[in-house]
Amino acid sequence: MKYKSQKVAYWFFALSMLLFGLQIIYGFIMGFAHAGFDGLHAAIPFNTARAVHTNLLVVWLLSGFMGAAYYIIPEEAQRELVSVKLAYVQLISLAIVGVIAIVGYHFNYWEGRKFLEIPRSLDYLVVVNVLLFLGLILVTLFKGKRRTTTALVLSMGLLFAALLYLSGMLPFDSQVKDSFFRWWVVHLWVEGVWELIMGGILSFLLIKLTGVDREVIEKWLYVIVGLTFLSGVLGTGHHYYYIGVNKIWLIVGGIFSALEPLAFLAMALFAVNMYRKGEKKHPNKLALYWTLGAAIVSFIGAGLLGFAHTLPQTNLYTHGTLVTAMHGHLAFWGAYAMIVLAIISYSLPNMTGRKLYESTRGRMAFWMSNIGMIGMTVAFGVAGVVQVYLERKLKMEFMEVQKQTEIHFVVLIICATLFMIGIILYFIDFYKHGKPTNEALEVQPT
Amino acid sequence: MLSKKQARAFFLGGTVVTFLIFIGLTIYSFSKSQDQSNDENITEAVVRGKKLWEDNNCMGCHTILGEGAYYAPELTKVIERRGEGYIKAVLTTPVDWAPNGRKMVAYGFTAEEAADLIAFFDWIDDIDLNGFDTVVSPLAKGEN
Numbered sequence A: 001m002k003y004k005s006q007k008v009a010y011w012f013f014a015l016s017m018l019l020f021g022l023q024i025i026y027g028f029i030m031g032f033a034h035a036g037f038d039g040l041h042a043a044i045p046f047n048t049a050r051a052v053h054t055n056l057l058v059v060w061l062l063s064g065f066m067g068a069a070y071y072i073i074p075e076e077a078q079r080e081l082v083s084v085k086l087a088y089v090q091l092i093s094l095a096i097v098g099v100i101a102i103v104g105y106h107f108n109y110w111e112g113r114k115f116l117e118i119p120r121s122l123d124y125l126v127v128v129n130v131l132l133f134l135g136l137i138l139v140t141l142f143k144g145k146r147r148t149t150t151a152l153v154l155s156m157g158l159l160f161a162a163l164l165y166l167s168g169m170l171p172f173d174s175q176v177k178d179s180f181f182r183w184w185v186v187h188l189w190v191e192g193v194w195e196l197i198m199g200g201i202l203s204f205l206l207i208k209l210t211g212v213d214r215e216v217i218e219k220w221l222y223v224i225v226g227l228t229f230l231s232g233v234l235g236t237g238h239h240y241y242y243i244g245v246n247k248i249w250l251i252v253g254g255i256f257s258a259l260e261p262l263a264f265l266a267m268a269l270f271a272v273n274m275y276r277k278g279e280k281k282h283p284n285k286l287a288l289y290w291t292l293g294a295a296i297v298s299f300i301g302a303g304l305l306g307f308a309h310t311l312p313q314t315n316l317y318t319h320g321t322l323v324t325a326m327h328g329h330l331a332f333w334g335a336y337a338m339i340v341l342a343i344i345s346y347s348l349p350n351m352t353g354r355k356l357y358e359s360t361r362g363r364m365a366f367w368m369s370n371i372g373m374i375g376m377t378v379a380f381g382v383a384g385v386v387q388v389y390l391e392r393k394l395k396m397e398f399m400e401v402q403k404q405t406e407i408h409f410v411v412l413i414i415c416a417t418l419f420m421i422g423i424i425l426y427f428i429d430f431y432k433h434g435k436p437t438n439e440a441l442e443v444q445p446t
Numbered sequence B: 001m002l003s004k005k006q007a008r009a010f011f012l013g014g015t016v017v018t019f020l021i022f023i024g025l026t027i028y029s030f031s032k033s034q035d036q037s038n039d040e041n042i043t044e045a046v047v048r049g050k051k052l053w054e055d056n057n058c059m060g061c062h063t064i065l066g067e068g069a070y071y072a073p074e075l076t077k078v079i080e081r082r083g084e085g086y087i088k089a090v091l092t093t094p095v096d097w098a099p100n101g102r103k104m105v106a107y108g109f110t111a112e113e114a115a116d117l118i119a120f121f122d123w124i125d126d127i128d129l130n131g132f133d134t135v136v137s138p139l140a141k142g143e144n
Helices: A004-034 A046-077 A084-105 A120-143 A149-167 A175-210 A214-239 A248-277 A285-308 A312-318 A322-352 A360-393 A398-432 B004-029 B044-055 B078-082 B084-092 B111-125 B132-136
Strands: none
Touching (some): A004 A084, A004 A398, A046 A084, A046 A120, A046 A149, A046 A322, A084 A120, A120 A149, A149 A175, A149 A214, A175 A248, A175 A285, A175 B044, A285 A322, A285 A360, A312 A360, A312 B132, A322 A360, A360 A398, B044 B111, B078 B084
16 A cells, blocks of 8 residues: 555445445345245345345445545555545445435335435435545546546546436436436446446556556557447447337347447456566465456356347347346446455555465355356346246246246355355455554555 | 557547437437327326335336336236236235235235326336337237
């Protein structure tokens, strides 16, 4: 760690891990309910578990992104954060808004709009919180000694993410329009501006871990985020095939979302090539595992599995089925969860001074969580295909089909257990690093 | 070989152009002549129904227009499949509705609220869904 104020990142990461743990618990509640064991129905019905599960994901990833920004921006801008005190205010208010939202979901205090269940009144608090965060990051960046491409791309991603959130707050009487603009947030986040954030973090990590020249890495970063937007923006059309808007989206969405895997492929090739090219090998092997893992798994989960049901002819049958959950899990895991775990693995030893670069526990965490998640994805996929075939093709009753898929959720739960053990090992590693300290300030092997 | 400046121009140029096309297409698909979202038939009951739909996070279990969770049935064309009487019974019952063992929260809606939700479903059913309705509707049996 080079600047004292980078320590604030630790607490964002800690919050992130706490929420991630909770997210997994709610996932289990849903998995068991799907397998036929809904003993918690009276206290936590499925729709509550679902809203909590997906919103916790969003909040822990955002907290992780914010932590990443608080760690990366001072180092890139070569100055302390403008106000550490305000960063802590932002952290605490983020945690409070998150807790109110999550608790509220248990008492029917929500807005049933997939992924954006936070009620409007709380939305305003989210906006204030994010403005404070952006203010701190952008002022630090512009007061800094240098403005690197990595820092600009990361900040741009965070800024656009905040702007796009506003389109999800527009009120509509029509379910179609509501849905249409909800995707401006959800799709343009995950298949657009969040990839800027991911790209920025990835580029920072590659510069640190491989020792390849910054100019080379940042040039390719532009190409990759360029490809992402070129395919991803009009690729939003794949959400518009069958929700009541013009047929033009079948063509536009079909063509551009077919190009989306290319952006992810480019990202994976970029990471692997930079690693191969790098002559200086950083001793933090675990960070390297997670970094390369994120680039590769996101290509499989977001790129390939997304493509599996993105063409209009296929999506006509898979739209609104468990096939979506199959793609969603591996995509979020690879692209966003793993990049957050990567930046944590890289920065923790630097903030705490405990250089736990390589351990059996750390490697087990990586492999068990990844194998578990791939197993879960396969289970979702099989259940999804069964559902599509029986319900959409053979026109069987919904619940008859659901009975047929119960066994796949048993498999899912087994794989999820493996995944969870991996994540618990990661948490133990996190804990073993101890707290951040100024004693860790030093000239790091960069 | 590509320079960093060219790479940046590709990124900025590509982004601006695709965003402009995207906004253009959005305006086009909601323009009067192209709109197929059944906008003109939204009544006050439909709006109230949509609010109930959101306030109770029905999408947390069901899907509508193919969007939501996958724990309970798709509700596009539900009136055609089940009839109003059945839907009203499900919405107003004070005990958990549990077809084949899977429970739905007993919302115990009033008759007016149930009527609003039915108006909402009815409005949904008249949207032109580019063929998706035939996949989830019984009228399409045997066609696929």
